[in-house]
Amino acid sequence: MLCPVCKTDMIDLEHDKIELDYCVKCKGVWFDSNELELLFEKMNLKNCSLSISDLINKIDEKIPENKHKCPLCKKTMGKIKIGDSSQTVIDICINGDGLWxxxxxxxxxxxxxSQDIQQESNAEQQVINFLGEVFRI
Ligand SMILES: [Zn+2]
Incomplete structure (x- = not known):
């Protein structure tokens, strides 16, 4: 799979049986929607309110960042803001293929x-924690 930003062939990273695609050049990460579900299952967040379709509903057309194309379906991805304190913007496939x-x-x-560790963990936080573990930042 090619990186949606720099078009470099991405490598597979596996952590705790969950696979991610990682671009060694621009350090971006692709999270397949199946892997995201697997992660929630593992963390017993099965009944949590966060799903790919919920995230798609959060797409904000007014975010002025450069748009990227989904590495799977090649459609232009939408932008969403995640995290409580940080207004981080990530890309999401409008067909629900995954997150960039x-x-x-x-x-x-x-x-x-990691600064907000005392906050109650929600599903978004779990994803972030997981990624922190993968990259050991
Ligand atoms: Zn897609």
Missing amino acids: FDGGELIQLIKHA
């Missing part, structure tokens, strides 16, 4: 998340 975290966004998100 830009390299810089990811590090920023994980750093912010």
Whole structure:
């Protein structure tokens, strides 16, 4: 699969049986929607309110960042804001294929998340924590 930003062939990263696609050049990460579900299942967040379709509903057309194309279906992805304190913007496939975290966004998100550790964990937070573990930031 090619990185949606720099078109480099991404590598598979596996952590705790969950696979991610990682771009070694721009440090971006692709989170397949199946892997996201697997992660929630693992963390017993099965009944949590966060799903890919909920996230798609959060797409904000007014976010002025550069748009990227989904590496799977090639449609232009939407932008959503995630995290409580950090206003981090990530990309999401409008067909629900998955999520894209830009390299810089990811590090920023994980750093912010580790500062808010006393906050009640929600599903978004779990994803961020997981990514923090993967990259050991
Ligand atoms: Zn797609």
